[in-house]
Amino acid sequence: MATLAPPEQKAPPQHVRRKGVTERQRPLWLLTPGGLLMTVVIVLPLILAVWISLIDLDQYTLRRWVEAPFIGLGNYVESFSSGLLNSIWISVSFAVLSTLATVPIGIAAALVTQNKYRGRGLVRAAFLIPYVLPSFVVASVWRTMLQPDGIVNAWLSKVGVDGGLWLSGPRSYWTLILVEIWAAWPFIYLMALAALQSVDHEVHEASAVDGATWWPKLTRVILPYLRGPVLLACLLATLNHINNFTLPFVLFGAPAPDDVNVMPMIVYVTSFQSLRFGLSAAMAVLSLVLIAIPLFVYLRAVRLDVHEEGGRK
Amino acid sequence: MNRKSFVALAAVTALALGTAACGGDDEGGGSGGAGKTLNVLIGANTQYPDEFAAWQKDISTKFKAATGAEVKFETFASANDELTKIQTSVVSGSGPDVYAVGTTFTPTAYSTGAFVKMGDDEWGKIGGKEKFNPATLGISGPDEQNQVGIPWVSRPFxxxxxxxxxxxxxxxxxxxxxxxxxxxxxxxxxxxxxxxxxxxxxxxxxxxxxxxxxxxxxxxxxxxxxxxxxxxxxxxxxxxxxxxxxxxxxxxxxxxxxxxxxxxxxxxxxxxxxxxxxxxxxxxxxxxxxxxxxxxxxxxxxxxxxxxxxxxxxxxxASILSGDNLLVADYSKNKDLAFEYVKLVTDSDAQLDYYKKFGNLPANAAALQSLASDAQLEPVTEAAKKSVATPFTGxxxxxxxxxxxxxxxxxxxxxxxxxxxxxxxxxxxxxxxxxxxxxxxxx
Structure with missing residues (x-):
C-alpha cells in the first residue's frame, strides 16, 4: 500500500542522517482512511479508464462490458486518425495564449488593489465577479451577446465595423480565448495579490530609504517576489484552460466548429454522441498524459517538499 | 505493521465497505401490486414544469388505484443525462423499469440489447398493437419481430x-x-x-x-x-x-x-x-x-x-417519425407492473389529457382520430400519419x-x-x- 511505504523512500540521498524520534514513531496507519478514499476515488477509476481504453467498448458491447474484445492499443492508434492531434494543438495553443494574456491583467489588477484607498474593498470584490460566476452562466451570456444580431455586433456597427460571425468559423477560436480571458484573469489576480500581501513591510521601507522610484522598485524589488506564486498560478491556469469543457460546449454546441474542437469536446462527442467509450477513454488517457507533462516538470522544478526543507532547518 | 495497526486497518476497511453497501440497493419491492414501486425515467418538461408535476401526481394516483403499486418518476434534463442513466443501468443491471426515450434514440437503445422485445403477449398486456397509429410503430425496432419501442407521444414536424x-x-x-x-x-x-x-x-x-x-x-x-x-x-x-x-x-x-x-x-x-x-x-x-x-x-x-x-x-x-417511445428494461423485476403503466399512459383518455396539457399528439390511434376535427391541427395529424422513420441502425x-x-x-x-x-x-x-x-x- 503506497501510503504505508517505509519512510526511507522520502529520505534524502545522504543515508548517514539518523531519523529523528518523531519520524520513527509516526503513526502512518492513521493515513489509511485517506489512502482508501484515494484508492476508491482516484486510483480505481483511473485503472478502469485505462482498461476501457484497451477494449472495444461501445453501445453494442456495453451490456456485457466485461466481455468486450481486448484490442490493445487499437483505440490509441485510432485516436490519432480521428483528429486528436488537431484537438491537442487547439487546446494547448488556446490554453497558453489565454494564460499569457491573463498574467499582465492579473498582476496589474493586483497592483492596483495593493495599497489602501477608499473603496478598495469594493474594487477587489468587483474584480472577483468573473471568477465566481459559474462557467455556464458566463458562456450563456457571451453567447447571447455574440449572436450575429447580438449586442456586440450592434455596438460595432455603430462605429462602422461589421462584426461578422463570432460563434462559427475561424473567428470562434479567438472568441473562445477572449471569453476564457474574461473569466479566468481573476485567478492570476488572486494569486498575485496574495504574493504581494506577503512581501515584508521592511522591503518597502528599505527601498524607500534607498530612494527607489516606483518603476525600479516594481521591477527589481516587488516583481521578483511574485515570480513563484505567479508561475504556479500560470501552471494551474493553463491546466484549467485545457480542461475547460463547459465554456466551448455552451458557446458553440456540439458538434463544435473545427476551429474550437478542443480536447474535452472531442472526448465528449466521441463518448456521448458516437458512443465509442473505448476510443474516448483512450483520448482521455492521452489528454491526462499531456497534462501530466507540464505538471511533472513544474513539480520537479519547484520541489514542493516542505518536509525536506523543514529537516534542513 | 504491528497487530494494533492491523486491527485498526481492518476496522476502517470494514467501515468503508459497510458504507458502500448501504448505498447499493436501490431496487423497489419484489413482484406484483401493493408495496411495490415502479421506477420511470422520463424527460423533464422545462416548458410547463408545474403542469408536468401535476400530471405525474395524477398518473401516480391512477396507477396506485389500478395496481396498488407506487410510481416513482425520475427526470432527466438532457439526452446526455438520459444516456448516462441508460449506460449505468445497462452495466449494473439495475435502474428504472420504464424509460421514455426520443424516437431517434430508440435504435441506439435497441443496440444495447437491454430492453424487452415485444411479443404478442407483451403487446396484449398493453391493449394490443392495433391501438396505436400504425406510422408511430415505424421506429419501434428493426423489423416487426424485434420491436422494443412502444409509441407514447408524437411530435410530428x-x-x-x-x-x-x-x-x-x-x-x-x-x-x-x-x-x-x-x-x-x-x-x-x-x-x-x-x-x-x-x-x-x-x-x-x-x-x-x-x-x-x-x-x-x-x-x-x-x-x-x-x-x-x-x-x-x-x-x-x-x-x-x-x-x-x-x-x-x-x-x-x-x-x-x-x-x-x-x-x-x-x-x-x-x-x-x-x-x-x-x-x-x-x-x-x-x-x-x-x-x-x-x-x-x-x-x-x-x-x-x-x-x-x-x-x-x-x-x-412529411416529417421524421418524431416523439417518444416507452421501453421496458430487460433487467426489471417489475415487468408486469411496467406494462400496466404503459397501458395506463397509452390509453385514449390519458393520451388526450397529455395532449391538452403539453401539446404532444397521441400515439393512440383513436385519440389521434378524435383530434382530426380540429382544423388548426389537421395538418399536424396528417403529418403524424405521413411521418417516416429514420433508418433503424445503431x-x-x-x-x-x-x-x-x-x-x-x-x-x-x-x-x-x-x-x-x-x-x-x-x-x-x-x-x-x-x-x-x-x-x-x-x-
Missing amino acids: VMAYNTDLLKAAGIDKPATTWDELTAQAKQLTKGDQYGLAVAYKDNFDPWKFVWGMSTQAGNPLVDGKTAKLQDPAVQKAYQTYFGWLANDKVVDPAAIGWTNPQALAAFAKGKTGYFLLTTTTASNSLEQGAVKGKWKFALLPTVPPGATSRPANGVEA AWADIQLALTNVAVQTLPELTKGPLNTAQLDSRIADAQKAAQTSLDRAK
Whole structure:
C-alpha cells in the first residue's frame, strides 16, 4: 500500500542522517482512511479508464462490458486518425495564449488593489465577479451577446465595423480565448495579490530609504517576489484552460466548429454522441498524459517538499 | 505493521465497505401490486414544469388505484443525462423499469440489447398493437419481430406560416413542393420582411431537412450496411437548405446564429412568411406573439427540390417519425407492473389529457382520430400519419452527427454569398466516410 511505504523512500540521498524520534514513531496507519478514499476515488477509476481504453467498448458491447474484445492499443492508434492531434494543438495553443494574456491583467489588477484607498474593498470584490460566476452562466451570456444580431455586433456597427460571425468559423477560436480571458484573469489576480500581501513591510521601507522610484522598485524589488506564486498560478491556469469543457460546449454546441474542437469536446462527442467509450477513454488517457507533462516538470522544478526543507532547518 | 495497526486497518476497511453497501440497493419491492414501486425515467418538461408535476401526481394516483403499486418518476434534463442513466443501468443491471426515450434514440437503445422485445403477449398486456397509429410503430425496432419501442407521444414536424403575409403577397395556399416554397419565399422577402425563418445554428434541425428532401427523392441515406450520403439527392438537399440564405437571400442573415427557439421567436414577431420545422408544442409561444391569430400549420413540402412531382422511388416523408417511445428494461423485476403503466399512459383518455396539457399528439390511434376535427391541427395529424422513420441502425446517432457537422462547418461561408459547392461536396465526402465507418461497426 503506497501510503504505508517505509519512510526511507522520502529520505534524502545522504543515508548517514539518523531519523529523528518523531519520524520513527509516526503513526502512518492513521493515513489509511485517506489512502482508501484515494484508492476508491482516484486510483480505481483511473485503472478502469485505462482498461476501457484497451477494449472495444461501445453501445453494442456495453451490456456485457466485461466481455468486450481486448484490442490493445487499437483505440490509441485510432485516436490519432480521428483528429486528436488537431484537438491537442487547439487546446494547448488556446490554453497558453489565454494564460499569457491573463498574467499582465492579473498582476496589474493586483497592483492596483495593493495599497489602501477608499473603496478598495469594493474594487477587489468587483474584480472577483468573473471568477465566481459559474462557467455556464458566463458562456450563456457571451453567447447571447455574440449572436450575429447580438449586442456586440450592434455596438460595432455603430462605429462602422461589421462584426461578422463570432460563434462559427475561424473567428470562434479567438472568441473562445477572449471569453476564457474574461473569466479566468481573476485567478492570476488572486494569486498575485496574495504574493504581494506577503512581501515584508521592511522591503518597502528599505527601498524607500534607498530612494527607489516606483518603476525600479516594481521591477527589481516587488516583481521578483511574485515570480513563484505567479508561475504556479500560470501552471494551474493553463491546466484549467485545457480542461475547460463547459465554456466551448455552451458557446458553440456540439458538434463544435473545427476551429474550437478542443480536447474535452472531442472526448465528449466521441463518448456521448458516437458512443465509442473505448476510443474516448483512450483520448482521455492521452489528454491526462499531456497534462501530466507540464505538471511533472513544474513539480520537479519547484520541489514542493516542505518536509525536506523543514529537516534542513 | 504491528497487530494494533492491523486491527485498526481492518476496522476502517470494514467501515468503508459497510458504507458502500448501504448505498447499493436501490431496487423497489419484489413482484406484483401493493408495496411495490415502479421506477420511470422520463424527460423533464422545462416548458410547463408545474403542469408536468401535476400530471405525474395524477398518473401516480391512477396507477396506485389500478395496481396498488407506487410510481416513482425520475427526470432527466438532457439526452446526455438520459444516456448516462441508460449506460449505468445497462452495466449494473439495475435502474428504472420504464424509460421514455426520443424516437431517434430508440435504435441506439435497441443496440444495447437491454430492453424487452415485444411479443404478442407483451403487446396484449398493453391493449394490443392495433391501438396505436400504425406510422408511430415505424421506429419501434428493426423489423416487426424485434420491436422494443412502444409509441407514447408524437411530435410530428410541420411548418407554420403567416396567413396575413401570404395573403398580402397574393399566395393563396402554402407551398407543397420545395421549389414552390423557395419561389414563395422570394415573393415574401422585401424590406425588413423575410420569406423563411430557419434555425441554421440548431444542432438538431439541419439533418432533418437533408434526410427529408433526400428521402423524398428516393434516397433514405442508409441502404442496409451502406451509407449513401455522397449522392446527388443529398447534395441537392444541402444546396437548397443553405441556398435559402446564401443564394436566394430569403432568410434573415441573423438566422445563421439561430437555434429553433430563436427562429420561432423571430417568426412570432410577424415579419416572416414561413417558420420551417416546428411542432404543436410551439402553439403557445405563437399565440403570445405578434402573429396571434394570424398563423396556421401546414404540411412540410413532400416533393424533393428540383422536381415538380415525387419520383417513383421517392417517399412521401412529411416529417421524421418524431416523439417518444416507452421501453421496458430487460433487467426489471417489475415487468408486469411496467406494462400496466404503459397501458395506463397509452390509453385514449390519458393520451388526450397529455395532449391538452403539453401539446404532444397521441400515439393512440383513436385519440389521434378524435383530434382530426380540429382544423388548426389537421395538418399536424396528417403529418403524424405521413411521418417516416429514420433508418433503424445503431449507427444512426453517428450519421445524424455527421450530417449536422456538415452544416456547422459550412455556416461561416453562408454570409459570404454564393455557396461554394466544391467545398460542400468535400464536407459531404467526410460525412460519408464517418457514416460508413459507423455502419461497418454496427451489429
